[in-house]
Amino acid sequence: MRSERCRKRPSQVYCVLGSARSSAIGRSVLSIIGAGSFAYYTVKDRLPQILTKVIDTIHRNKKKFFEEYGKEGVEAEKKAISIFSKLRNEMQTNKPILPLTDNCQDTDIWNQYLDYQKTLLGNGEDPSWFRSPWLYVECYLYRRIQEGMSFSPPISEYDVFRDVKNESFFQSQQAMMALCTHLQELKKTIASLSKEQRQEEFYRLLQVSLWGNKCDLSISGGQDNSQKSSILASLESLKSFILVNNMDSLWNTLTKGKDVGSENALKTRVDIVLDNAGFELVTDFILADAILFFNLATEVHFHGKCIPWFVSDTTKHDFDWTIQQFLAVNHKWMSKCGQTWKENLKKGSWVYHENLFWTLPHEFWSMEKIAPDLYTELKKSDLIFFKGDLNYRKLTGDRKWDFTVPFSQALKTFHPAPLCSIRTLKADIQVGLQAGIGERLSASDANWMVSGKYGVIQFS
Ligand SMILES: O=P(O)(O)OC[C@H]1O[C@](O)(CO)[C@@H](O)[C@@H]1O
Numbered sequence: 001m002r003s004e005r006c007r008k009r010p011s012q013v014y015c016v017l018g019s020a021r022s023s024a025i026g027r028s029v030l031s032i033i034g035a036g037s038f039a040y041y042t043v044k045d046r047l048p049q050i051l052t053k054v055i056d057t058i059h060r061n062k063k064k065f066f067e068e069y070g071k072e073g074v075e076a077e078k079k080a081i082s083i084f085s086k087l088r089n090e091m092q093t094n095k096p097i098l099p100l101t102d103n104c105q106d107t108d109i110w111n112q113y114l115d116y117q118k119t120l121l122g123n124g125e126d127p128s129w130f131r132s133p134w135l136y137v138e139c140y141l142y143r144r145i146q147e148g149m150s151f152s153p154p155i156s157e158y159d160v161f162r163d164v165k166n167e168s169f170f171q172s173q174q175a176m177m178a179l180c181t182h183l184q185e186l187k188k189t190i191a192s193l194s195k196e197q198r199q200e201e202f203y204r205l206l207q208v209s210l211w212g213n214k215c216d217l218s219i220s221g222g223q224d225n226s227q228k229s230s231i232l233a234s235l236e237s238l239k240s241f242i243l244v245n246n247m248d249s250l251w252n253t254l255t256k257g258k259d260v261g262s263e264n265a266l267k268t269r270v271d272i273v274l275d276n277a278g279f280e281l282v283t284d285f286i287l288a289d290a291i292l293f294f295n296l297a298t299e300v301h302f303h304g305k306c307i308p309w310f311v312s313d314t315t316k317h318d319f320d321w322t323i324q325q326f327l328a329v330n331h332k333w334m335s336k337c338g339q340t341w342k343e344n345l346k347k348g349s350w351v352y353h354e355n356l357f358w359t360l361p362h363e364f365w366s367m368e369k370i371a372p373d374l375y376t377e378l379k380k381s382d383l384i385f386f387k388g389d390l391n392y393r394k395l396t397g398d399r400k401w402d403f404t405v406p407f408s409q410a411l412k413t414f415h416p417a418p419l420c421s422i423r424t425l426k427a428d429i430q431v432g433l434q435a436g437i438g439e440r441l442s443a444s445d446a447n448w449m450v451s452g453k454y455g456v457i458q459f460s
């Protein structure tokens with residue numbers, strides 16, 4: 001039985017297989033083997049914890065399913081719980097990774113990727129939960145959750161992370177209000193701002209968007225991780241935690257050949273590959289709003305996920321829901337923001353895109369082969385922001401690069417347009433550092449790569 005989510009997807013071009021094989025050559029991939037690594041801890045503790053929360057959420061919604069679908073809804077609840085309990089057991093007992101059976105648009109790509117993983121292991125051995133690349137297994141879990149829901153009609157369309165995403169949104173409302181107020185005040189004074197002041201404001205909002213990335217619900221195992229207070233006041237003190245800060249390159253890219261402040265901006269397109277819904281998404285909206293308002297671009301294109309992903313990642317529903325919340329809230333500046341954002345979408349100066357590639361396990365350097373339509377779309381951009389940790393892992397192939405390897409080298413062949421990662425560090429991978437920095441941090445703080453305390457605004 002195929003779920004709506006599977007069926008209604010726009011048809012997209014995918015080439016199964018392709019050059020993924022050669023991409024594995026070179027640096028070794030972060031693997032789960034070896035107790036003590038962050039990858040091992042993720043699969044041993046964090047992912048089962050997330051799955052347990054999924055089971056609890058489905059159970060908590062039993063009444064709602066009954067009200068919506070009657071007895072069938074309750075049957076579906078039971079079925080989903082049984083599927084996910086079995087899945088948790090597979091994971092915890094290190095069973096082989098199973099092929100998908102749900103017949104969606106990306107099912108074959110996933111299954112061929114599994115075959116490919118098998119060839120990498122050799123000796124006819126099957127990849128298992130603890131004997132596979134970390135990035136692959138973690139992505140696979142979310143795809144299995146999607147499959148489990150598709151086998152549980154009529155509740156298949158239910159987003160098992162919606163409750164926790166919405167809760168986290170409401171927890172950070174104060175911080176959102178502060179941001180919206182700041183933006184509206186900025187808009188009032190814009191005419192009197194010099195080029196340098198505009199630049200300073202742009203930098204401020206970039207940093208807000210960076211620290212917004214602390215708030216993901218995957219690192220916290222699904223526990224509340226929202227931004228409670230205004231982030232603006234903390235920016236100065238957080239500056240020293242930005243390990244790579246290429247904000248000048250971003251400003252130069254967006255202002256090159258332009259008279260900043262003039263109304264007649266040349267057609268310029270910025271893309272934001274979104275990460276988490278909730279506070280982070282709002283920081284991205286604020287940044288996107290300011291980019292248009294400062295005439296740094298004429299269009300902002302957002303890219304979201306087709307299925308619930310890494311707990312808090314933004315889907316189309318989250319995107320629309322967030323704007324709806326802003327429109328409905330009883331706060332002058334929040335609703336003003338909501339109106340502007342709704343109009344932007346209507347006018348086409350904001351555009352939302354979906355593509356299945358974002359919920360595949362592939363490194364971005366295989367995008368051109370696997371999802372050529374998406375690669376072509378991104379080539380139209382003047383600057384692409386990649387938000388968050390998972391995007392960074394996919395940009396750099398989740399490889400054990402030396403800290404000083406240039407970012408553009410770690411991207412291998414992925415160069416659709418000038419791009420920038422805005423990411424707090426939550427996985428043990430980092431490139432493009434000045435010599436000695438990585439070693440110094442490792443000596444003073446064993447968790448510096450996974451705590452979310454450090455960040456990068458890294459341009460290529
Ligand atoms: O929302 P983000 O920033 O992509 O982070 C996702 C999380 O998933 C991971 O990539 C793996 O669990 C972490 O490194 C990170 O905490």
Ligand SMILES: [Mn+2]
Binds near residue numbers: 216
């Ligand atoms: Mn995320």
